[in-house]
Amino acid sequence: MDNKSGFMRDAFQKNIRQYTMLFALVAIWVIFTVLTEGIFIRPGNLSNLFLQTMTVGVVAVGMTLVIVTGNIDLSVGSVAALAGAVGAYCQVRLGWDTAPALVAAVGCGLLIGLWHGFWIAYRMVPSFIVTLASMLIFRGAVLGVTGGTTIAPLSESFKALGQSYLDPIVSAAVGIIAILLFCFFDLRRRFRRVKYSFTVPSWPLQLLKLALGAAVMAAFFGILVFNEGVPYSVMLVLVLAVIFHFVSNHTVFGRHLYAIGGNADAAKLSGINNKKRILQLFTVFGGVTALGGLVLTSRLNAATTSAGQGMELDVIAAVVIGGTSLLGGEGTILGSLVGALIMASLDNGMSLLDTNITYQYVIKGLILLLAVWVDMATRKK
Amino acid sequence: MSEHILEMQGIVKEFPGVKALDNVTFSVRPGEVHALVGENGAGKSTLMKVLSGVYPFGTYQGKILINGQEQPFHSIRDSEQAGVAIIYQELALVKQLSIMENICLGHETARHGVISWDEAHLKAKKALDMVGLSINPSMPIQHLGVGEQQLVEIAKALAKNARILILDEPTAALAEGEAANLLKILKNLREKGVTCIYISHRLREVFELADRITILRDGRTVATRNKADLNEDKLISLMVGRDLTNVYPWKKREAGKSILEVKSWSVYDAAINKTIADVSFTVRQNEILGVAGLVGAGRTELVMSLFNIWGRVTGGEIFLEGRKLSLNSASDAIQAGISLASEDRKRYGLVLTQDIRRNTSLASLPRISKYSVVNGNEEIVAAEKYTHDLRIKTPSIEQKTMNLSGGNQQKVVLGKWLMTMPKVLILDEPTRGIDVGAKVEIYNIVNELVDQGVGVIMISSELPEILGMSDRILVMHEGRFTGELMRAEATQEKIMHYATGGK
Numbered sequence: 001m002d003n004k005s006g007f008m009r010d011a012f013q014k015n016i017r018q019y020t021m022l023f024a025l026v027a028i029w030v031i032f033t034v035l036t037e038g039i040f041i042r043p044g045n046l047s048n049l050f051l052q053t054m055t056v057g058v059v060a061v062g063m064t065l066v067i068v069t070g071n072i073d074l075s076v077g078s079v080a081a082l083a084g085a086v087g088a089y090c091q092v093r094l095g096w097d098t099a100p101a102l103v104a105a106v107g108c109g110l111l112i113g114l115w116h117g118f119w120i121a122y123r124m125v126p127s128f129i130v131t132l133a134s135m136l137i138f139r140g141a142v143l144g145v146t147g148g149t150t151i152a153p154l155s156e157s158f159k160a161l162g163q164s165y166l167d168p169i170v171s172a173a174v175g176i177i178a179i180l181l182f183c184f185f186d187l188r189r190r191f192r193r194v195k196y197s198f199t200v201p202s203w204p205l206q207l208l209k210l211a212l213g214a215a216v217m218a219a220f221f222g223i224l225v226f227n228e229g230v231p232y233s234v235m236l237v238l239v240l241a242v243i244f245h246f247v248s249n250h251t252v253f254g255r256h257l258y259a260i261g262g263n264a265d266a267a268k269l270s271g272i273n274n275k276k277r278i279l280q281l282f283t284v285f286g287g288v289t290a291l292g293g294l295v296l297t298s299r300l301n302a303a304t305t306s307a308g309q310g311m312e313l314d315v316i317a318a319v320v321i322g323g324t325s326l327l328g329g330e331g332t333i334l335g336s337l338v339g340a341l342i343m344a345s346l347d348n349g350m351s352l353l354d355t356n357i358t359y360q361y362v363i364k365g366l367i368l369l370l371a372v373w374v375d376m377a378t379r380k381k
Numbered sequence: 382m383s384e385h386i387l388e389m390q391g392i393v394k395e396f397p398g399v400k401a402l403d404n405v406t407f408s409v410r411p412g413e414v415h416a417l418v419g420e421n422g423a424g425k426s427t428l429m430k431v432l433s434g435v436y437p438f439g440t441y442q443g444k445i446l447i448n449g450q451e452q453p454f455h456s457i458r459d460s461e462q463a464g465v466a467i468i469y470q471e472l473a474l475v476k477q478l479s480i481m482e483n484i485c486l487g488h489e490t491a492r493h494g495v496i497s498w499d500e501a502h503l504k505a506k507k508a509l510d511m512v513g514l515s516i517n518p519s520m521p522i523q524h525l526g527v528g529e530q531q532l533v534e535i536a537k538a539l540a541k542n543a544r545i546l547i548l549d550e551p552t553a554a555l556a557e558g559e560a561a562n563l564l565k566i567l568k569n570l571r572e573k574g575v576t577c578i579y580i581s582h583r584l585r586e587v588f589e590l591a592d593r594i595t596i597l598r599d600g601r602t603v604a605t606r607n608k609a610d611l612n613e614d615k616l617i618s619l620m621v622g623r624d625l626t627n628v629y630p631w632k633k634r635e636a637g638k639s640i641l642e643v644k645s646w647s648v649y650d651a652a653i654n655k656t657i658a659d660v661s662f663t664v665r666q667n668e669i670l671g672v673a674g675l676v677g678a679g680r681t682e683l684v685m686s687l688f689n690i691w692g693r694v695t696g697g698e699i700f701l702e703g704r705k706l707s708l709n710s711a712s713d714a715i716q717a718g719i720s721l722a723s724e725d726r727k728r729y730g731l732v733l734t735q736d737i738r739r740n741t742s743l744a745s746l747p748r749i750s751k752y753s754v755v756n757g758n759e760e761i762v763a764a765e766k767y768t769h770d771l772r773i774k775t776p777s778i779e780q781k782t783m784n785l786s787g788g789n790q791q792k793v794v795l796g797k798w799l800m801t802m803p804k805v806l807i808l809d810e811p812t813r814g815i816d817v818g819a820k821v822e823i824y825n826i827v828n829e830l831v832d833q834g835v836g837v838i839m840i841s842s843e844l845p846e847i848l849g850m851s852d853r854i855l856v857m858h859e860g861r862f863t864g865e866l867m868r869a870e871a872t873q874e875k876i877m878h879y880a881t882g883g884k
Contacts, residue, residue, distance in 0.1 A: 195758075196758045250755055251753050252746045252753045252754075255743070255755060259732050262732035262734040263728075263732040266728070266743075269688070269721065270711065270797070271712035271744050272712070273710065
């Protein structure tokens with residue numbers, strides 16, 4: 001690693017799978033833009049697309065780490081629905097304010113996660129079975145909480161979570177702050193590496209990288225600002241994604257999760273308390289799933305008995321398309337977001353084109369198959 | 382019949398960026414045992430994969446002739462049909478199936494898809510007789526020991542009418558007794574006219590068994606010699622391309638004060654009904670304590686139980702530097718200053734999907750972290766240091782460990798444990814399946830550690846290694862220590878005497 005091209009090549013090779021998926025996303029956007037004669041790429045539609053991605057996006061961010069540890073969670077649809085129902089119940093039936101209702105819902109999710117973690121880590125029941133059971137148990141609980149009916153309407157502040165936007169001016173400020181933070185942390189990283197006398201990219205390359213990153217972020221926030229502003233739910237996903245990205249790469253907890261997924265025996269012998277880590281992860285993930293459920297509920301402005309059905313498949317598809325290995329040990333948060341965006345883009349584009357629902361399912365299924373095949377084929381090299 | 386049953390001519394096999402085989406020539410005469418030796422990465426396994434059709438015809442250059450006929454193998458099935466059978470280091474048996482089912486696997490005694498179990502039984506029985514195993518063919522594989530499984534593998538190959546048998550490190554996982562038995566059986570097979578290609582790092586076995594020896598180095602054939610024309614030193618210098626003055630760089634030193642004391646240690650594991658009974662021992666500063674014994678004697682289980690990751694401890698105490706310890710997990714042990722490099726680096730040592738950097742730091746993360754946030758720069762510094770100190774051959778510390786050779790993988794495992802700065806380092810089969818050059822490097826590293834005051838426990842099934850490196854030797858038999866020998870008085874015979882239960 002002593003020259004420019006070496007750096008570029010390394011960076012490219014390391015992330016080649018993610019780039020493949022990014023290219024796929026761009027290709028899908030180009031195709032839909034052409035087919036819809038430009039409607040797809042309009043800020044209004046893109047903003048809408050981001051909103052559609054968010055429910056799956058929230059859960060996919062957490063699911064990535066679950067799959068990285070070699071586990072799976074099939075119950076996210078039911079758990080999300082239950083959390084939404086609990087929030088709506090507290091507000092509509094018990095007349096609570098939005099904040100305590102949300103806390104109750106997230107608390108409920110954390111408890112369910114703890115329950116999962118206990119059975120998976122300390123009773124050694126495979127996560128597939130534990131969460132398959134929960135899929136049934138908590139779908140039943142949804143019926144119990146809602147009494148089989150729809151709970152509505154929610155207060156304005158509850159609805160805001162899934163439906164409202166930050167003011168465009170505030171949104172622009174948020175975007176600028178985000179870009180500045182990105183530049184700050186990247187440069188700080190560079191200076192720290194210089195202090196350790198490691199080789200760092202040359203300045204032109206460094207600036208190019210910053211400019212590219214800033215441009216992508218500016219484009220993203222620009223689209224939202226020129227529409228109605230940044231949706232609250234998008235903010236939520238961005239914050240969650242940044243936190244989870246940091247946790248997975250830079251914390252002891254995250255490192256342990258990847259080691260457990262890569263080789264549980266070696267992790268254990270290296271002094272990692274595998275059981276405790278799995279319990280912690282599932283507990284956190286329960287809370288994340290609840291957040292996803294709240295976004296979903298507020299978007300619908302109601303808690304319904306069938307909310308979140310089939311969500312687990314969308315989430316797992318997003319994570320897997322994003323390059324996370326179902327065998328465990330490998331996967332990135334960013335990849336999963338791209339995966340979620342690919343799936344949502346297909347939904348959005350095909351709806352714009354008024355594609356027959358029959359083909360929508362077939363095409364989505366085929367894309368999933370193709371994406372995983374491409375991933376495995378590139379992995380071999 | 383032509384002079385050679387097998388000829389490989391001008392074999393060239395390239396992988397992206399590496400020429401694994403560069404114009405290799407290799408000829409085997411019918412009915413001989415032909416040893417193929419070389420350091421890890423010399424190309425032995427690649428050559429055998431070419432021969433057995435794992436790398437199909439067309440992905441390499443050169444010719445394979447069997448009985449003078451050119452053979453384009455497109456798959457393993459093709460090579461099997463030509464009578465070539467390979468037995469891998471990692472056994473390829475299906476544990477849940479019976480011996481007979483395994484022997485017939487892929488070549489079932491079936492008519493129209495319906496299996497005739499009587500015929501299968503007969504076929505298996507015949508094959509087992511050839512390798513001197515008199516056990517019921519209906520027994521499930523999982524009830525057999527590693528040595529017996531190896532024999533079943535050979536029987537399986539013979540049942541397929543293999544005329545050329547390739548054995549890749551067959552004794553790596555076997556204890557001396559089992560290895561000796563295997564060699565005896567291979568000699569018998571030679572008398573029955575089976576040709577055998579024997580790959581091993583254990584040079585003693587090579588000299589005992591082989592008729593001729595071919596040496597590979599860096600993907601090239603260095604020489605093919607009759608056994609009579611070589612001795613161990615000459616062979617080693619041909620393998621490494623330089624003279625290794627001393628394979629076991631032991632040097633005289635004075636043992637210091639005791640660091641680790643284990644008293645009346647007893648463990649029971651219900652799952653495999655195995656007991657370790659009333660074991661006591663002391664590890665001193667500046668010494669290597671060798672632990673010898675047959676495979677299954679309970680050596681690995683003993684050290685695993687110190688970490689509370691095997692069995693249920695029913696009694697005993699551990700003292701580290703005079704302080705009583707209660708260890709509930711590997712984490713406790715590491716924090717106290719005891720590290721264990723396991724015998725199976727792929728299963729217990731490395732996260733193969735991760736790079737050298739992350740593997741090196743895995744057991745020491747808390748030390749380089751603040752508020753649970755890992756200092757990536759400190760991590761790089763440490764990984765670079767151990768990669769350099771241990772002379773790990775790699776383009777960078779970002780290299781995934783799955784892409785490293787066995788010797789380098791073992792060094793990464795060592796690096797991981799050195800980074801924990803242990804007071805006592807337990808090495809379980811530290812040089813299993815790695816080449817002579819890397820072995821010597823690992824011995825040197827261990828010597829340096831001992832000089833720094835670390836107490837080292839070295840478990841090994843290779844007697845020369847135990848004799849060559851230990852200052853003191855404990856011999857284990859069926860979960861007990863049956864003998865203790867000082868370096869000066871230790872001999873192979875004495876160790877075997879205790880290891881087989883002698884008093």
